[in-house]
Amino acid sequence: MEASFWHERWTSGRIAFHEGAPNALLVKHWPALGMGRRVFVPLCGKAVDLIWLAAQGHDVVGAELDPIAVEAFYAENGLTPTRTQHGELTLFEAGEISIWQGDIFALTAERLGPVDAVFDRAALVALPAEMRVSYAAHCAALTHAAPQLLITYEYANPKMKGPPHSVPADEVQAHYTGAYDVRELERCDISGPLTTRTSGSEAVYHLARRID
DSSP states (O other): OOHHHHHHHHHHTOOTTOOSSOOHHHHHHGGGTOOOSEEEEETOTTOTHHHHHHHTTOEEEEEESOHHHHHHHHHHTTOOOEEEEETTEEEEEETTEEEEESOGGGOOHHHHOOOSEEEESSSGGGSOHHHHHHHHHHHHHHTTSOOEEEEEEEESSTTOOOSSOBOOHHHHHHHHTTTEEEEEEEEEEOOGGGGGTOOEEEEEEEEEEOOO
């Protein structure tokens, strides 16, 4: 999927994937997992989840392709970030929340710094099948396989096109079992704007670093 697709979405305001409140599955499951202090949120958009995580005492670092999304996040939350350029990436920072703007595949573990946990609501499902393998491996390498709370969709109609894409449980296992022990925490019916397009389930997984 080309970067131009996402830039066009943000430019035109076609962002039905944006949730105006903290994700319900995040709020339900995160507190019990003991995920550590510094949290990475890949492909974060302007998600309110970052504000919620910061309110729980976390230092939050996101990664987002589109500058409109990043600027909107800080403006809508009354924050004035500093900006520094790091090659092709721009780092926005304000209080406990920083966001790397640019191609996530250009982000390195050295630039990202230590990460205790990952929250992925919108990254894996945003990518087509041919990119998900490399993304999952890149995210694990970036974070040294820090534990993750991962949310995915599985559509009843196999012809339903994303994004967000359908990522079945066996694919989650295939992507992550090399580095993690994968445990499904909950599965529920799809809700929200997606219900006008398809039925199916939303699944939440805890990915714990594998110790052999």
